[in-house]
Amino acid sequence: MLEPDDERRGRRDLADTLKQLRKAAGLSGERLAARAAMSQSKISRIESGRSLPSVSDVERLMKALDVPPDAQQDILTVARAANVDYVSVRASARKGIWRRQAEIKALCESSKSVRHFLPAIPSGLLQTADYARAALTPVIEGNPARDIERAVRTRLDAQSVLDDESRQFHFLLTEQAVRIKRASSAVMVEQLRHLAEVSQRPNVDLAIVPSSELVGASPLNIFVVYDERLVTVEIFSGSVALRDYRDISYHLNVFDYFRERAVSENDARRLLSSVADEFMRGPD
Template sequence: MLEPDSDKRDRKDLADTLRQLRKAAGLSGERLAARISMSQSKISRIESGKALPTVSDVERILQGLDSVPDDVRRDVLALTRTANVDYVSVRSAARLGIWRRQAEIKSLTESSSVVRHLLPVMPSGLLQTPEYARRTLTPTIEGRPARDVDRAVRARLDAQETLNDETKRFHFVLTEQAVRIKLAPEPVMVDQVRHLATVSKRPNVDLAILPLSAEISSPPLNVFVVYDDRLVTTETLSGSLALRDSRDVAYHLNLFDHFREHAASGDDARNILGSVAEEFMRDHG
């Protein structure tokens, strides 16, 4: 997988390749810009590595260059798609400070109008109670990096302030499994489930539960978040990915819509949450 240094190298390689192809075609930046209706300053930023082009940007540039062989065109587009993927391992994030990731989430959310979360395993940090957040951020498995838990919890709770902005729309689809998995003692779980029901009543929040009984054509394999129609972040146990290719974004939007169509919302979702809370209370005795 790609680590941050590799990401930078891919972007530099892409910038260098596009600049070399333009020069080989005998075109100035101004001439290419006029051909493809792109500003010369944008082309300059792309070729200097200061701006990361999208796949469609590069397709336009290659079209303007005319004489690029098909095999080179395929290689350059493949490099573009690679450069549009960021991977940060859990270890790298821990070295920088897990709290920074929470600050990044807040920043991404603040810059978006519509945010969609698919949550197959556990509630998003935007939906967590303080004690549940503490439990999930505390390392318990050998090999999981140490972290400043107090600071990470504070940053996670701070990110929740974005829910107060009613100009934004938040869509959460949680699997029933994500609600039922016991990641903390029963009293903490009861508070967490009840908190989900409370958040679901916010006017700018659509919180839906995908029941275990739902028949779906594609399994919800991992967490992902779609910010407007420009960026997808997805998480694995070992790290996180950021995807910017428009095709990747469109695919994840389609996935989200599929799961949302089969999920319970409103009072139906709150009934599921109430039932789960009662089960935790009975288990606690």
């Protein structure tokens, strides 16, 4: 996981390496494009560093260039590192946490299918204003200050992506995610009712893994899979973006494992109603 300067250097090194391999093979950009079944413009963008090749792109290029197997492994290691982005919480705060919300909206708008794995908290796309305000307010020392109200407004604006019924949204939560008391009981009840309402949208699959279900794997991190091209993983110190097809495939397998053990539709709504009743009966 790299900070921006190291990340840019890794991508530049990958671009330079691929360009040198093409020249060493005595191939023009057009000839390499034909061999690798890519456009010449894509080859040019990759070699100039304007476009980051996926790991599968690099594999195709090395096959077209007849790169020896041991050299391939070294280059693939560089490619996989270049396809990992790390953005720290502090870097997000410096840019404005609201910008992160706008980026999430843009990613959703460029995807046909979005899968959210939510072991600890509902997605920002599912949050009410009061719940989002509580979730975005720093409470741990070292968590940087942020413009809370602007972040809340941007988070609520991002929820408009759910209105596009040509896109499918899959929200997979654990029961713990809806039970953790992030705000007053009244806010929690409102949030749970909102989840039940959103679950009835035709393009939304909202599922919950009950705490009574036997689960052999550990739900460690929040992650989102955009189509089958990108995974973003949330950790305490920031977020990681993964583009290696093997990482994407693994996270899809994780999602499917927990989804098979979850309840949805009326069963999920009954669970949400039951938890809401507990909040209503309990102390504020």
